[in-house]
Amino acid sequence: xxxxxxxxxxxxxxxxxxxxxxxxxxxxxxxxxxxxxxxxxxxxxxxxxxxxxxxxxxxxxxxxxxxxxxxxxxxxxxxxxxxxxxxxxxxxxxxxxxxxxxxxxxxxxxxxxxxxxxxxxxxxxxxxxxxxxxxxxxxxxxxxxxxxxxxxxxxxxxxxxxxxxxxxxxxxxxxxxxxxxxxxxxxxxxxxxxxxxxxxxxxxxxxxxxxxxxxxxxxxxxxxxxxxxxxxxxxxxxxxxxxxxxxxxxxxxxxxxxxxxxxxxxxxxxxxxxxxxxxxxxxxxxxxxxxxxxxxxxxxxxxxxxxxxxxxxxxxxxxxxxxxxxxxxxxxxxxxxxxxxxxxxxxxxxxxxxxxxxxxxxxxxxxxxxxxxxxxxxxxxxxxxxxxxxxxxxxxxxxxxxxxxxxxxxxxxxxxxxxxxxxxxxxxxxxxxxxxxxxxxxxxxxxxxxxxxxxxxxxxxxxxxxxxxxxxxxxxxxxxxxxxxxxxxxxxxxxxxxxxxxxxxxxxxxxxxxxxxxxxxxxxxxxxxxxxxxxxxxxxxxxxxxxxxxxxxxxxxxxxxxxxxxxxxxxxxxxxxxxxxxxxxxxxxxxxxxxxxxxxxxxxxxxxxxxxxxxxxxxxxxxxxxxxxxxxxxxxxxxxxxxxxxxxxxxxxxxxxxxxxxxxxxxxxxxxxxxxxxxxxxxxxxxxxxxxxxxxxxxxxxxxxxxxxxxxxxxxxxxxxxxxxxxxxxxxxxxxxxxxxxxxxxxxxxxxxxxxxxxxxxxxxxxxxxxxxxxxxxxxxxxxxxxxxxxxxxxxxxxxxxxxxxxxx
Numbered sequence: 001x002x003x004x005x006x007x008x009x010x011x012x013x014x015x016x017x018x019x020x021x022x023x024x025x026x027x028x029x030x031x032x033x034x035x036x037x038x039x040x041x042x043x044x045x046x047x048x049x050x051x052x053x054x055x056x057x058x059x060x061x062x063x064x065x066x067x068x069x070x071x072x073x074x075x076x077x078x079x080x081x082x083x084x085x086x087x088x089x090x091x092x093x094x095x096x097x098x099x100x101x102x103x104x105x106x107x108x109x110x111x112x113x114x115x116x117x118x119x120x121x122x123x124x125x126x127x128x129x130x131x132x133x134x135x136x137x138x139x140x141x142x143x144x145x146x147x148x149x150x151x152x153x154x155x156x157x158x159x160x161x162x163x164x165x166x167x168x169x170x171x172x173x174x175x176x177x178x179x180x181x182x183x184x185x186x187x188x189x190x191x192x193x194x195x196x197x198x199x200x201x202x203x204x205x206x207x208x209x210x211x212x213x214x215x216x217x218x219x220x221x222x223x224x225x226x227x228x229x230x231x232x233x234x235x236x237x238x239x240x241x242x243x244x245x246x247x248x249x250x251x252x253x254x255x256x257x258x259x260x261x262x263x264x265x266x267x268x269x270x271x272x273x274x275x276x277x278x279x280x281x282x283x284x285x286x287x288x289x290x291x292x293x294x295x296x297x298x299x300x301x302x303x304x305x306x307x308x309x310x311x312x313x314x315x316x317x318x319x320x321x322x323x324x325x326x327x328x329x330x331x332x333x334x335x336x337x338x339x340x341x342x343x344x345x346x347x348x349x350x351x352x353x354x355x356x357x358x359x360x361x362x363x364x365x366x367x368x369x370x371x372x373x374x375x376x377x378x379x380x381x382x383x384x385x386x387x388x389x390x391x392x393x394x395x396x397x398x399x400x401x402x403x404x405x406x407x408x409x410x411x412x413x414x415x416x417x418x419x420x421x422x423x424x425x426x427x428x429x430x431x432x433x434x435x436x437x438x439x440x441x442x443x444x445x446x447x448x449x450x451x452x453x454x455x456x457x458x459x460x461x462x463x464x465x466x467x468x469x470x471x472x473x474x475x476x477x478x479x480x481x482x483x484x485x486x487x488x489x490x491x492x493x494x495x496x497x498x499x500x501x502x503x504x505x506x507x508x509x510x511x512x513x514x515x516x517x518x519x520x521x522x523x524x525x526x527x528x529x530x531x532x533x534x535x536x537x538x539x540x541x542x543x544x545x546x547x548x549x550x551x552x553x554x555x556x557x558x559x560x561x562x563x564x565x566x567x568x569x570x571x572x573x574x575x576x577x578x579x580x581x582x583x584x585x586x587x588x589x590x591x592x593x594x595x596x597x598x599x600x601x602x603x604x605x606x607x608x609x610x611x612x613x614x615x616x617x618x619x620x621x622x623x624x625x626x627x628x629x630x631x632x633x634x635x636x637x638x639x640x641x642x643x644x645x646x647x648x649x650x651x652x653x654x655x656x657x658x659x660x661x662x663x664x665x666x667x668x669x670x671x672x673x674x675x676x677x678x679x680x681x682x683x684x685x686x687x688x689x690x691x692x693x694x695x696x697x698x699x700x701x702x703x704x705x706x707x708x709x710x711x712x713x714x715x716x717x718x719x720x721x722x723x724x725x726x727x728x729x730x731x732x733x734x735x736x737x738x739x740x741x742x743x744x745x746x747x748x749x750x751x752x753x754x755x756x757x758x759x760x761x762x763x764x765x766x767x768x769x770x771x772x773x774x775x776x777x778x779x780x781x782x783x784x785x786x787x788x789x790x791x792x793x794x795x796x797x798x799x800x801x802x803x804x805x806x807x808x809x
Contacts, residue, residue: 023087025061027095029053029073037099039251040075045082046373047316051277054251055764063279065316066091073097120160120644122592122602123223125496125541128197129378129421130232131436131486132225134498134539134553136588136604136642140222146711146720146757148771148802149216150261150269150290154178156755156773157216159707159722161224162602162642163669165700168782169794171294172301174329176213180226181608182638182673182701183238187211190238190559192229196245196323198364198382202413203444205506205560206478208236211358211388212327213243215288215305217259217271220246227586227608228555231486231500231537232436237557237584237610245307248275248282256809259767263802266293280313295797296334297349303329311366321366328359330460333390336397336785336792338743346779346795353406354392355460356789361385375424384415389462390788391454396742397792405465408454415444431490440482446563448474451515474512474524476563481505486537494543498553502535506581510566527566531581533558548593551604556585565614565630574619576631584609584635590642598652603643611635618681618688626683634678636698640671660714669705673698675733696735700748700783702727719758726751731784743792744784751780753796767806774799 029037036057043050044064053059066089073081078099087093121139123132138161142149147156152173158164167177167185176188183190187209193201201208221244225233229240249255254276261269268291275284288305304327311321335351364382371377388411393401421438453468455461464470486500511526539553559582566575590604615633618626646665650657675693682689697703709722730736732745739746757771777799785794 022063022089023066024092025064025071025085025087025095026092027059027097028057029059029075029081029097029099030057031078031099031101037073037075037078040073040078040099042071042073044316045070045072046370048313048319048368048370049316050250052250059251064313065089071095071097073099075099077101120646123225125488126423126434126436129376129423129436129438131434131488131498131500133488133496134541134551135228136226136551136553136590136602136606138224140224142216142219142221146718146759146769146771147216147755148757148773150259150271150802150804151263151267151773152176152213152216153755153773155707155724155753156722156757157222159709159724160644160646160665160667162644162667163640163671163705165702165705165726166782167700167794168796169785169789171296171299171797171800172292172303172331173290174213174301174303174331175211178241179238179700180669181238181606181640182636182671182698183608184700188238188241190236191241192233192236192239194233194240194242195325195362196364197242198362198380198419199415199417199442200243200325200360200362200384202384202386202388202411203415203442203446203476203478203563204235205442205480206444206476206508206563207413207446208562211386212360212362214245214307214325215271215286215290217288218246218273218286218305218307220244226588226606227557228537228539228553228588230535230555230557230586231484231502232438234440234482234484234502234504234535235558235560237559237582237586237608239586245309246273246275246284246286248277248284248309248311250277250282252276253278257806259769259804259806261769261802261804263292264800265295265299266291267800267802268292282311284309294332294334295800296347296795298332298334298352298354299349300332301329302331303327317370319368321364323362323364323366325362326360329357331356332460333392333789335392336743336790336794338397338741338792339739339746341397342743342779342781342793342795346781346798350397351393351401353401353403353458354390354394354789356390357460357462358388359386374426375422378421378423379419381416381418383417384413386413387411388413391460391462394788394791396744397790398741398743403456405456405468406454408452408462408464408468408470409450410452410462410470411449412447413444414447415442417442428489429491431492433490434488435485436487437485438483440480440484442478442480444476444478444480446476448472448476448512448563450474469516471516472512472514474510474514474567476566477507477509478560479507496541498537498539500537502537503532504535504558505532506530506560508561508566510563514568527575529561529579531560544591545593547595548591550589550591552587552589554585554587556583558583559610561614568630569628574627574629576629579614579630580612580632582610582612582614582632584611596652598648599646601643601645603641603645605641606639608638609635610638613678615678615680617679618683620688626686626688633680634693635676636674636678637676638671638673638698638701640669643668660712663711663713665709665711667707671701671703671705673701678733680734693733696733697730699730699733702729702750716761717758718760719756722755724751724753724755726782739784744786744790746784748782748784749780751778751782753778753780765808767804767808769804769806770802772799772801773797 125133177185179185193210223242225240273286333354334349449470451471484502514524535556537555587607592602594600612632678693680691704727711720754775
């Protein structure tokens with residue numbers, strides 16, 4: 001795999017050298033005070049050709065056909081500038097522009113006078129072939145956050161994003177478990193998780209667990225759109241979470257950056273990045289190695305990440321791209337603890353033979369085509385070739401490891417997908433209107449092998465013992481077709497409305513061997529399901545001022561029947577033949593905006609209806625036996641408040657200061673997630689007793705999720721302190737308070753944890769970062785695991801520190 005990446009990079013560099021330069025346009029962009037405008041977008045109108053200005057305001061455009069063009073320059077905080085020019089073949093032309101400062105409108109309210117320390121933004125109304133208007137959304141600009149990026153510290157990264165609940169049981173940073181609005185954080189499976197706009201989960205329609213998380217050191221931003229994303233992306237109630245990787249540097253031919261991090265518990269991470277633009281080509285590549293022993297005993301991890309992206313402007317209207325991402329890792333799993341063990345020593349581990357690995361390879365081909373000045377097309381084709389492998393002793397944590405053969409489970413994922421999107425502007429009612437539409441195809445195949453006989457050793461080994469077999473061997477197939485259309489209707493400069501529809505078609509099939517009993521195979525009856533349905537959504541925005549607006553939306557959502565829903569735990573269990581996808585909707589109403597350049601805010605009410613939730617109840621058979629029956633049992637409702645405010649008092653009262661700037665922020669969420677009518681059963685002395693969860697709080701849903709922080713910045717130095725204040729939650733739907741012996745149910749107590757991180761840049765190329773996570777060494781946990789990687793209490797990390805040295809050329 002490394003050979004593939006190296007070959008592509010060498011081929012790319014050679015191609016740069018042999019290119020014949022047709023012509024060159026160069027210049028410098030300055031403001032009215034003759035200061036360089038850094039990072040301005042410079043592009044040829046109506047084409048795919050564009051670059052950015054460098055640290056001195058310079059730009060160079062090379063190798064484009066002769067002809068007449070309009071050069072446009074844009075930068076948030078400035079009025080757009082443009083100039084018409086013509087150029088001949090092999091001609092070199094110089095053009096300089098002066099940009100005028102402009103009022104910051106709502107779509108740009110994230111920037112302040114002290115630009116550079118604001119880590120969260122709002123998406124513009126339309127961008128990247130999608131409509132964002134009227135949606136509750138956030139853009140986390142990872143590079144502007146003081147955080148332990150080497151370890152993907154999620155509570156720092158999502159610190160300014162209201163309502164994000166986090167499972168902090170994976171201190172290695174390998175996998176991310178986040179959710180919002182009372183949904184489960186289990187490997188972020190209630191989000192539609194994407195990278196650069198395409199899927200990276202095994203199967204969004206059947207197994208949406210996010211085993212892959214890119215290194216935050218290369219993530220440019222994280223885009224979060226709440227449940228209203230279901231029309232354009234489908235299907236999860238939680239909405240979209242898209243990791244946007246750092247794009248090729250358009251201001252230079254070549255740039256290189258290295259970040260090297262050390263910390264306690266044997267942490268070492270090295271991240272190396274290069275990229276640039278040359279003529280019609282631009283490229284980027286990174287490699288990260290991260291290794292450590294973990295905060296807990298038996299917490300060793302060793303990961304490798306690599307990524308290559310190459311883009312080529314085939315002509316003025318067509319841009320082609322190739323991306324490849326690869327991850328491999330080995331991770332020792334320390335297992336869970338009982339409540340007594342956690343109280344004695346949260347760092348201990350009684351499981352020393354449990355290992356986990358998920359090699360992940362994601363290739364993608366992309367194309368963008370400008371049909372006309374008002375219409376553009378985007379096409380992405382991608383695949384996932386990956387595995388999920390675990391070996392270990394998986395009985396309840398209060399049972400001692402017998403040191404015999406370990407249980408071996410392996411999944412093999414092979415998926416293909418393609419999305420075609422179009423966005424077009426047209427005139428109606430004397431206003432510009434925007435239509436976004438698209439088609440999607442996805443084919444996912446999962447080969448699941450479970451309950452195999454692994455060796456009796458202590459190291460990571462995913463080979464069966466001689467003569468060993470997998471008792472369970474199942475094959476799953478999901479094929480998904482989808483089409484969507486959504487339109488922005490602009491009725492005035494202040495008011496717009498959105499309306500859209502999504503058509504879904506899902507085919508699922510499961511077959512294979514369920515078990516081996518007394519040497520005889522127990523085959524599972526093949527199950528096939530086809531569903532076709534429509535989703536609808538509407539929204540609106542009203543701009544109260546140029547920088548504030550009301551917004552609201554209503555969007556239907558669904559959660560497909562998952563592989564786990566179709567797989568019975570025992571052969572006597574029965575799956576409802578009419579088992580339906582979970583249905584529901586999201587509703588938002590909020591007010592957001594800014595006051596001047598010193599205050600920004602977003603406050604909203606949400607309501608999430610999650611109907612037709614799937615569960616299992618006991619049923620009495622005519623012969624007097626009892627079986628478990630899995631079907632749609634009931635619903636839940638989550639509602640509450642999400643608020644975010646950030647204030648710069650120095651800019652507010654003093655306008656500017658040579659002593660630096662201070663930013664205060666608060667991210668607040670009050671969540672009331674409860675079950676409605678939801679039938680339950682228990683079996684006591686051979687008799688079935690019925691109950692109902694109505695009024696119970698949804699498991700793993702804290703009622704309060706509050707985070708506060710302050711950032712101080714002076715030129716190229718900044719430091720951030722953050723406090724996370726999270727309320728208590730229950731580990732099960734029955735709201736059990738007292739823990740059981742295996743620690744799989746019981747209360748998850750409230751906790752508070754503090755983080756301190758800082759960074760400094762010297763001579764524009766030397767980078768220093770340092771921090772302490774869990775400053776006061778609080779002992780807490782966010783999860784009681786019923787199975788892997790537990791079972792039992794999964795402690796969060798205690799106090800850790802890190803130190804990073806970097807160089808940028």
